[in-house]
Amino acid sequence: MSVLAIIGEVLVLIGTFFYFLSALGLIRMPDVYNRMQTSTKSATLGSLGVIVGTGLWAVGKGYSPAWIVQTVAVAGFLLLTNPISAHALIRAAYKRGIPLWHGSVVDKYAEHLASKAQVEEASETSEEVSE
Amino acid sequence: MEEASRASKFAYTFIVLFILWLVVTASLDSQELITGAVIALIVAALTHDVFTKAGLANLHPKRVAYAIAYIPYFLWAMIMANLDVAYRVLHPARPIRPGIVKCKTVLNSDTGKLSLANSITLTPGTITLDVDEDDYFIHWIWVPDEVLNAKDDSEHVEKASEAITRPFEKFLRVIFG
Numbered sequence: 001m002s003v004l005a006i007i008g009e010v011l012v013l014i015g016t017f018f019y020f021l022s023a024l025g026l027i028r029m030p031d032v033y034n035r036m037q038t039s040t041k042s043a044t045l046g047s048l049g050v051i052v053g054t055g056l057w058a059v060g061k062g063y064s065p066a067w068i069v070q071t072v073a074v075a076g077f078l079l080l081t082n083p084i085s086a087h088a089l090i091r092a093a094y095k096r097g098i099p100l101w102h103g104s105v106v107d108k109y110a111e112h113l114a115s116k117a118q119v120e121e122a123s124e125t126s127e128e129v130s131e
Numbered sequence: 132m133e134e135a136s137r138a139s140k141f142a143y144t145f146i147v148l149f150i151l152w153l154v155v156t157a158s159l160d161s162q163e164l165i166t167g168a169v170i171a172l173i174v175a176a177l178t179h180d181v182f183t184k185a186g187l188a189n190l191h192p193k194r195v196a197y198a199i200a201y202i203p204y205f206l207w208a209m210i211m212a213n214l215d216v217a218y219r220v221l222h223p224a225r226p227i228r229p230g231i232v233k234c235k236t237v238l239n240s241d242t243g244k245l246s247l248a249n250s251i252t253l254t255p256g257t258i259t260l261d262v263d264e265d266d267y268f269i270h271w272i273w274v275p276d277e278v279l280n281a282k283d284d285s286e287h288v289e290k291a292s293e294a295i296t297r298p299f300e301k302f303l304r305v306i307f308g
Contacts, residue, residue, distance in 0.1 A: 018213055025220045033270045034229055037258050038216050044253060045213045066157035073154045083252035087259050090270065094260060101229060108233040108287070109260055109268040 008057030015049025018042045031101035032093050040086040044079065051075045135186025137179070143186045144179040145171050184240070197305040204302065205250060212255040219256075219272065230274040231260060232291040234267040237300055243307030250299045257295055269295060 025038025055071030100107060135143075152167035153159075175182075183189065219226060238244050248259040248267070256272040269291070277290050 018217075021213075021217050021220055025216065028220055028225060029227070031229075033258070034227060034272060037256065037270070037272050038220055040258065041209070041212050041216050041253060045209055069154055069157040073151075079253075080249065083249040083259075086252055087248060090258060091261055100231070107231045109231045112233065112263070112266070112268065 002060040004056050005060030008053045008055070008060055011049045011053030011056065013053075015046045015051075015053060018046035018049065022046060032098055033090060033100065036086055036090045036093075040082065044082045047078050047082075048075050051078070135184070135188060139186030139188070140183050141175055141179045143189055144175040144182045146190070147182075148174055184242075194306050197302055201302045201306065205253075205299075208250075208254045208298075212253060215255040226273070228273050229270065230279075231268055231270050232274060232295075233288050234269055234292040234296050235265050235288055236267060236292075236296050238303060238307065240307045243303050246303055246307060247296060247299055250303075251295060254299075267296065271295075 019042070022039045022042035025042060026035050029035045029038055051071050052068075052075050055068040058067040058071075059065055094109065148171035149167060152171055156163050156167065236244065236247060238247060244262060248262055251257050251259050251267070251269060258270045260268045260270050262268075271291075275294065
């Protein structure tokens with residue numbers, strides 16, 4: 001058993017641990033925003049660990065070095081796309097009107113949206129007046 | 132930043148696509164290389180206009196060096212983020228104090244803003260909710276005291292940016308402008 005294979009196995013183990021944390025976060029957190037926080041981060045690092053670990057393990061076991069190159073490429077794609085999907089989901093949740101947890105302390109986005117709506121309303125009424 | 136010429140954009144798109152081909156096929160066989168070059172040429176011809184604005188200027192050595200230095204920095208931040216999440220999830224008292232804060236950024240390019248938003252999403256306790264021009268709205272799992280007790284809006288923005296966007300901006304400013 002080579003060093004690479006051992007490192008790969010350890011990485012896969014760490015990755016699955018973070019998968020577990022991600023699932024546990026889904027149960028323990030109080031609202032959709034906090035669940036998104038825990039699940040996105042842990043699932044991304046967990047995937048990185050498992051995927052790269054698989055590549056290292058395969059090379060250590062005597063498969064071709066192409067394994068590590070391709071697994072790193074997959075990990076890179078995942079790293080670039082995962083946060084975007086999280087952002088899209090959390091934004092859609094907010095736009096749909098899902099409330100924040102009652103323990104939340106500050107909401108600047110609501111203020112921003114309100115002030116924006118006010119500006120638009122003001123410009124609309126001024127247009128009506130000018131007509 | 133003004134837009135680069137068509138040739139420069141085309142060359143940059145071709146280089147990126149060809150590197151992608153090399154990585155995905157993971158082989159240096161001459162037949163593979165020729166096929167890859169032809170396909171990269173076709174795809175670059177079709178898409179170079181939407182793919183990049185700066186063109187070959189993206190491959191400036193300083194930018195590439197910063198981009199490579201950014202990778203370990205970012206991975207380290209990501210590991211810290213996950214230890215942070217582990218602490219919050221496993222702690223019996225569930226220590227969270229969430230809120231949506233507002234940050235400002237100094238980045239100008241769209242790619243830079245996208246990278247910053249992605250970096251924020253994957254680092255400790257923060258996730259990007261929306262980006263509007265220079266304003267970032269960020270859901271923070273533990274809003275610290277100095278941001279929570281800020282006297283007015285500008286101080287709030289200043290303190291929040293200090294904690295969230297500043298560490299990445301010093302890299303991303305050089306990489307994307």
